[in-house]
Amino acid sequence: MMWSTVSGEVIGRAKKVSVSLGNKRWRYKIKPKYLPGYRRSSHFWRTSLLHQHSPTVLTTATSDLLAPAAPQGTIVALGGGYDTPLLALLAGLLPTRTAPIEVLTTATTHDPARTHAAYAKVLHGLGCPHVGHLKVDETHPADAPATLDRLRAAGLVFMSGGDQERLTEFLLGTDFLGIIRERYQHDASFLLAGTSAGASALGGQMLVAGRGWRSLLSGGIDVVPGLGLLPHLLIDQHFIERARYPRLLHAVLAYPHLLGLGLSEETGLIFRADQPAEVFGDEVVVLVDGHHLTVNTYQPAGGRPIGGQGFRMSLLVAGDRIALNAAGLA
Numbered sequence: 425m426m427w428s429t430v431s432g433e434v435i436g437r438a439k440k441v442s443v444s445l446g447n448k449r450w451r452y453k454i455k456p457k458y459l460p461g462y463r464r465s466s467h468f469w470r471t472s473l474l475h476q477h478s479p480t481v482l483t484t485a486t487s488d489l490l491a492p493a494a495p496q497g498t499i500v501a502l503g504g505g506y507d508t509p510l511l512a513l514l515a516g517l518l519p520t521r522t523a524p525i526e527v528l529t530t531a532t533t534h535d536p537a538r539t540h541a542a543y544a545k546v547l548h549g550l551g552c553p554h555v556g557h558l559k560v561d562e563t564h565p566a567d568a569p570a571t572l573d574r575l576r577a578a579g580l581v582f583m584s585g586g587d588q589e590r591l592t593e594f595l596l597g598t599d600f601l602g603i604i605r606e607r608y609q610h611d612a613s614f615l616l617a618g619t620s621a622g623a624s625a626l627g628g629q630m631l632v633a634g635r636g637w638r639s640l641l642s643g644g645i646d647v648v649p650g651l652g653l654l655p656h657l658l659i660d661q662h663f664i665e666r667a668r669y670p671r672l673l674h675a676v677l678a679y680p681h682l683l684g685l686g687l688s689e690e691t692g693l694i695f696r697a698d699q700p701a702e703v704f705g706d707e708v709v710v711l712v713d714g715h716h717l718t719v720n721t722y723q724p725a726g727g728r729p730i731g732g733q734g735f736r737m738s739l740l741v742a743g744d745r746i747a748l749n750a751a752g753l754a
Contacts, residue, residue: 496697497607497614499653502705503661504585504620505689508546513704514580515550517694519613523579526558530594531586531621536561539584561590566600575603579613585620588650589632592625595651608653612697616653620661623687628655629679634671642723642730645674654695656749657685664688664707672712677722677732680714683748691742700745711738711746 498517502510515521527543529536540557547555556574558581560566575581581604583591595601607614616626624630627650634645647658658679660672663686676684687693691705703709712735714720719733740746 493609494698495609495695496612497609497616498697499608499626499695500615500617500692501623501626501654501659501685501687501695502617502619502692503623503663503687503689503707503709505662505665507543507619509690509705510617510619510692511543511546511582512550513694514582514615514617515547515552517615518552518579520579521551522553523613524554524556524574524577525552525580525582526556526574526578528558528560528581528583528622529586530560530583531588531590531625532584533586533590536584543582543584560594560600566594566598572599572603575600576607580615580617583616583618583622583625585622588621588624588630589648591621592630592649592651596649601651604651605653619692623661623692624659625651626654627657627659627685628652628682629658629675631658631660631668631671631675634668634674636667637670639671639674640729641727643725643727645671645678647675647678656681656683658682659685659687661687662689663710669710672710673732673735674722674730676712676714676735677717677720677730678724680717680720682714684710684712684714685748686710686712695748700747703740703744703746704742706742709740709744711740711748713737 500510500514500517518525525547527540529539532539536559537557544555544557556578558571558574558578560571564571604616608616618624618626629647630650632646632648638644650659658672658675660668660675662668663672665688668686672684672686676682685693687709688705688707691703691707691709693701693703693709695701714732714735716736717732717734719731721731723730738746
């Protein structure tokens with residue numbers, strides 16, 4: 425068996441991580457709770473994991489080695505806000521309105537039952553009679569057999585907003601997430617959607633902290649691994665409304681191999697098999713590409729201003745299409 429080594433040092437609330445697999449190495453920031461079996465001293469921790477047993481760390485890191493075929497399913501990411509237009513869009517994308525829909529409220533911390541009921545009411549009005557509440561949280565394990573059976577049967581899984589770290593906390597390393605990945609990769613009828621936190625969690629990495637001008641200081645943001653369904657993206661939401669340009673620019677400086685995607689409210693992207701991503705909604709989508717940076721003064725800590733030169737940016741509106749891949753914008 426091949427062993428992988430993961431090591432790093434404490435940097436604020438997160439960790440700077442080096443992942444080695446064979447002769448390849450990747451660097452990430454990650455919170456220790458995502459690493460099973462880690463040992464930590466005051467300034468340094470180290471762990472070794474069988475890569476077969478550590479999908480939390482290695483699924484995204486090894487994606488370049490595995491080079492899978494283009495996914496056959498569809499993903500829809502929305503920047504939050506008023507969700508009813510998104511639900512109408514999703515209902516129209518279903519192969520049939522009678523397909524089972526599951527609302528995953530893991531990210532929702534306040535009254536998830538009420539959140540499900542609100543979505544179900546709208547979807548029922550759109551002619552979708554089968555809207556279930558897929559509960560994965562402290563008292564409902566992701567890999568419960570009945571939950572996995574419902575996941576396998578769902579035509580649409582809709583991830584609500586809230587706290588995106590709850591999605592990774594409860595889903596990373598589970599059979600539940602493995603089924604979602606498998607269906608997205610191979611099932612052309614499968615539809616996965618996320619709004620707000622549910623959209624942020626789709627990427628290879630996700631922003632979980634960073635506000636205002638301070639997010640342009642070294643150490644001013646926190647980025648942790650996402651679910652990795654769109655592994656070449658780093659997605660932020662409520663982007664224009666909450667003035668999140670600084671933290672997305674900082675995140676791209678920290679992870680220049682990822683495309684930064686800023687979704688405004690009531691606006692998003694549809695990712696279809698073998699097609700460019702398509703923008704929908706009333707506002708704008710901002711793309712930030714750091715693949716061609718000529719200057720990058722990123723530092724993981726220290727509280728000093730960071731800078732970069734050579735960003736490529738795009739401002740997209742409804743109907744625009746753009747190819748998003750690991751090589752950056754053309």
